[in-house]
Structures are given as structure tokens and as C-alpha cells.
Amino acid sequence: MAVFWYALTLFGTSMMLTPAGLAQSSLAVPDAMQAVFNAPWAGKLMVFAGWMLLGLGMYAWSCKCYGVAYSDAAMRRELEG
Numbered sequence: 001m002a003v004f005w006y007a008l009t010l011f012g013t014s015m016m017l018t019p020a021g022l023a024q025s026s027l028a029v030p031d032a033m034q035a036v037f038n039a040p041w042a043g044k045l046m047v048f049a050g051w052m053l054l055g056l057g058m059y060a061w062s063c064k065c066y067g068v069a070y071s072d073a074a075m076r077r078e079l080e081g
Contacts (some may be wrong), residue, residue: 009029016032017025025031030043 013028013032030046033046034043
């Protein structure tokens with residue numbers, strides 16, 4: 001599923017930007033959004049959404065790590081009596 005998503009993103013980006021635009025771009029997907037909507041806010045929204053998803057993923061990962069450590073410690077206390 002992830003491979004399909006990334007392939008679709010690459011295909012859409014390559015269809016929306018010219019080869020010169022792809023060569024000049026440091027962040028191709030936000031630049032493609034700017035080209036599609038013809039507005040700079042679209043690219044900024046894409047970058048913001050990416051940072052929010054990255055932050056959400058890191059938050060979920062840290063919650064999982066702390067939750068596993070907490071439950072492991074709780075089980076050890078229970079087993080040790």
C-alpha cells in the first residue's frame with residue numbers, strides 16, 4: 001500500500017511540474033501543489049501538513065515506547081510480588 005502511495009505521489013508530481021521545474025525544486029511535491037492551485041499557500045499547506053504528520057507519527061511512536069516500558073515494569077512488579 002505504501003509503495004502504491006509513493007508511486008502515485010511521484011507520478012502526480014511529475015505530471016504537474018515541467019522537467020525544468022523538477023530540476024530546480026528542492027521540495028517537488030509542495031512545488032507541484034503550488035503549480036496545480038496556482039497559489040503559494042498550497043505549497044505551504046503541504047509542508048505544514050507533512051510536519052504535522054511527522055509530529056503525529058513521532059508522538060505515537062514515543063507513546064508506544066513509553067507504554068511498553070510502563071507495562072513491562074508493571075508486569076515485573078506483579079511477578080516479583
